[in-house]
Amino acid sequence: MRLSPASRIALILLCSIPLAWASNRMASPQRRLAWSAKGASIAAVRPSPAAEGKQSAAPAAPWTEISGEGAVQLFEAKAIFFDARRTAAYREGHIRGARSLPAWEDIDEKLKALVAEGLDPSAPVVVYCSGGDCEDSHLLGQKLYLSGFDTVRVYRDGFPDWEKRRLPVSRGPNP
Amino acid sequence: MTPSSSRWRRLGAVAARILLGGLFLYAGGSKIVDPPGFAHELSNYRLLPDMAVAPIALALPWLEVLCGGLLVVGVWRRESALILAGLLVVFVGALSIDLARGIPVDCGCFGGAKPARSPAERFADMRLAIGRDVLLLILAAPVLFRANRPEEPTRPESRENDST
Numbered sequence: 525m526r527l528s529p530a531s532r533i534a535l536i537l538l539c540s541i542p543l544a545w546a547s548n549r550m551a552s553p554q555r556r557l558a559w560s561a562k563g564a565s566i567a568a569v570r571p572s573p574a575a576e577g578k579q580s581a582a583p584a585a586p587w588t589e590i591s592g593e594g595a596v597q598l599f600e601a602k603a604i605f606f607d608a609r610r611t612a613a614y615r616e617g618h619i620r621g622a623r624s625l626p627a628w629e630d631i632d633e634k635l636k637a638l639v640a641e642g643l644d645p646s647a648p649v650v651v652y653c654s655g656g657d658c659e660d661s662h663l664l665g666q667k668l669y670l671s672g673f674d675t676v677r678v679y680r681d682g683f684p685d686w687e688k689r690r691l692p693v694s695r696g697p698n699p
Numbered sequence: 700m701t702p703s704s705s706r707w708r709r710l711g712a713v714a715a716r717i718l719l720g721g722l723f724l725y726a727g728g729s730k731i732v733d734p735p736g737f738a739h740e741l742s743n744y745r746l747l748p749d750m751a752v753a754p755i756a757l758a759l760p761w762l763e764v765l766c767g768g769l770l771v772v773g774v775w776r777r778e779s780a781l782i783l784a785g786l787l788v789v790f791v792g793a794l795s796i797d798l799a800r801g802i803p804v805d806c807g808c809f810g811g812a813k814p815a816r817s818p819a820e821r822f823a824d825m826r827l828a829i830g831r832d833v834l835l836l837i838l839a840a841p842v843l844f845r846a847n848r849p850e851e852p853t854r855p856e857s858r859e860n861d862s863t
Contacts (some may be wrong), residue, residue: 529777532775532778533778533781533782536765536769536779536782537762539761540758540759540761540762540765541758543761544757544758544760545757547731547761548734548757554735555733555734556734557734557735557738557756557757559753559754560750560753562738562749562750562753626735628735628739630735654815659742660739
């Protein structure tokens with residue numbers, strides 16, 4: 525059977541999709557990308573605070589940024605910290621007690637387990653990545669907000685700032 | 700045209716095809732092993748709508764591997780070269796737009812996860828990547844234009860399996 529050039533091109537293009545799907549399915553969670561990694565918009569999954577019409581505890585944005593001092597205060601107040609960087613970076617060093625939730629990896633299961641823990645949704649949680657132009661913490665902040673956390677704080681300067689302040693750091697896969 | 704010069708041309712075209720194909724096999728493969736890393740790089744370009752980032756980060760490397768592999772084995776050469784040339788034009792466009800907008804990005808061409816670098820280093824690498832992509836486009840030209848030249852000698856052993 526002879527295929528026209530256009531149908532050959534179409535066939536090659538089409539083949540890449542099931543291959544991508546299959547290889548991503550077989551990948552380990554650390555190497556797996558959620559097809560909607562950046563797709564979920566707040567409005568679609570959870571109405572924005574203003575639209576919810578709640579004046580009380582509803583936050584004005586999915587997250588608010590905090591400085592190093594703010595992070596230290598929350599650390600001392602035993603707030604939960606989430607590390608949004610890749611698993612490999614987390615293992616090399618992270619804020620002591622911080623849990624790993626890599627924003628770009630497939631963390632749907634981890635988020636579900638987190639929600640199942642039944643933590644207080646109004647208690648502040650802190651997310652961070654590697655500071656500077658790193659936006660992984662904002663991405664994770666949005667995911668946490670969508671999962672029901674009302675008080676997400678983004679530690680703007682992130683792990684490099686924490687290290688510079690010589691604050692407690694842990695290594696390895698555990699918090 | 701003397702027979703020997705046409706043989707050299709053919710050899711050159713085969714070498715260009717295998718080089719281009721091999722490079723894309725490598726580039727695609729290095730991205731397939733770490734989709735989250737590539738998605739991150741892709742998102743940093745700030746050119747795609749959020750919804751498109753993950754699907755493209757997953758499918759584009761496989762497209763590169765498919766076309767690269769087909770080019771190396773010499774099946775559907777022109778179609779594969781055409782797709783890769785299209786991709787190269789898109790890559791040059793994306794890098795140029797971010798260079799013009801002053802957004803420093805890691806190319807992501809050969810997978811993500813680079814050590815943190817300064818904006819100046821990134822801009823330099825972006826210019827380098829544009830130059831490399833233009834060279835690759837030139838490399839694709841003989842594959843693209845050679846097959847539809849009726850004046851080339853078509854001895855049985857020189858005919859590559861274009862009818863597969």
